[in-house]
Amino acid sequence: MSSDSTVVSKDLEQEVKEVGSAIEHIPEEIAQGAAHGDDPMADVVEWVGSHLADSYSWHLPGGLNIPLDSLPMGFSLHALMLVIASLIISFLFVVVYRKNDRVPTGITNLLETLVVFVRDEIAIPNVNHVEDGKKLTPLLCTFFFLILTLNLMGLIPLFVTATANPGVTLGLATITFAVIVFGGIIKSGPVGFIKAFIPHGVPLPILFILTPLEMLGVVIKTAALTIRLFANLLAGHIVVYVFVGLIVVFGVFGTPAFFLALGINLLEVLVAFIQAYVFTLLSAMFIGQVWHPDH
Template identity: 45%
Template sequence: MNVLNTLLAASGQNHPTKMDAIIFWIKDHMSLAGKHWSPAGFGEGPNIFSNNFTTQSFFLILSAVITLILFGVLYNKKQKTPTGLTNFLEPFVIYVRDEIAVKNMGEKDGKAWTPFFCSLFFLILGSNLLGLIPGNATATGTFWITGSLALIVFLCMTLVVAIKYGPVNFIKAFMPPGVPGWVLLLLTPLEMIGLVVKCVSLTIRLFANMLAGHIVLFSIMALLYVFSYYAILAYPIAIGIYALEVFVGFLQAYVFTFLAALFIGEMFHHAHPHHDHDEEHAH
């Protein structure tokens, strides 16, 4: 049996075509359930990652380990004048602290939460960039991983706020001051549902952007399999899209972290015991 029929055996195709092979190859990569790296079977062989969740989890853990090594071992906070790797990472840390954490949560809470947002940013960034290495998996290109990250943000918006300010102030965060009671009966449940909607949007935004970019890249690469060397002119386009994907990797890490800080900061602000007084003073 030729390589094409072997590749398509799992898809149930009786008369496989090249287009069938490409579709199966892309689906195979997105699900990470197979052992093939190309529609023609190049790189065919045993795969130690036999389960798609395990594969994506491995690269998520790898990103976490790299982040821990960078900041737990190589990053030197004691340097008065940062040099080397510390000098490279310092602008990212300062930007996350000043432009994301402090701006959305205030000076005190922002600086206290900077390690969390830095961890979130570099974990997502590492996962995004690792997925661009041929043969690797993009952990952030699956719904379950991005959903887990969004769940962490949801717990920060609910459980952490309830512990920090108390259950009463947490419930009051969904009740804007000065609103009639009968309106609150409708508004409060909607505000609570809004927390879930925000986290779902975080999940889908990151997952969809990373998944779409890989589908485009694989589709262009598949042209060489269909049209042979006549498709070589399409590869400069693939290089351009690849460079764009590197930018998107940074952008999506920033967007996820920024929105997480914005959503958590909103809950901290509304649940703060002096929130009502501040509102009246502002008016």
């Protein structure tokens, strides 16, 4: 087994040099890993994992390495991505967006279209209340633009995908949860808030089962928001990395996988928008269900 694997790894180094120019720095890392590992598949899996997991350092091209472990409170690479995304969004909306133009043009027009979309297509119809929809638009816009920026940053080689981290998505989903619960209590009072969970036209005994279930529903919805976002982003990136890894495992015969990886990456652009939209839409719906129940 061990003699086979050294042959494989020598072949591998040769293959890697052939496709190396196309795929930047990735093959060297794998070649290094493969040189002291005995199974290229396991190395690929570890490589995929190390590229998706959060860490305390930011690897940049040219061997540049920015350490983050000296920062307090476990400030990590994904947190840094959140900060960068926030700065990009703040720059776009505070500096670039010309708020006093009577007729918006250029980037202002693009951003305004998205803000109006969030307000008119997501917030107002799904919160089911015009005034509350307008009030929640800044929050939902922040969700939408932060998630969208993080998703798109994950597709740019320099950055990593913070939204593939369940900690980040749980953080975002708990904000929706807090808005649902505390906003609901402030809006309709503790009694009115509980009334929102009591279904209409159901016999009294069954209410004792259904009402706690409905309340549990809010927690489940929050968990669903968390898992939906990170799982979608993580899965897409794993597929891209695995396709690139196939080139390592199968050598020259694996090169068509490059195009598959490219195709999936393009799909990821679509997913980046869809997941940002879905998270925002569902947040608006869940808030609306408790703030303004149908009955």
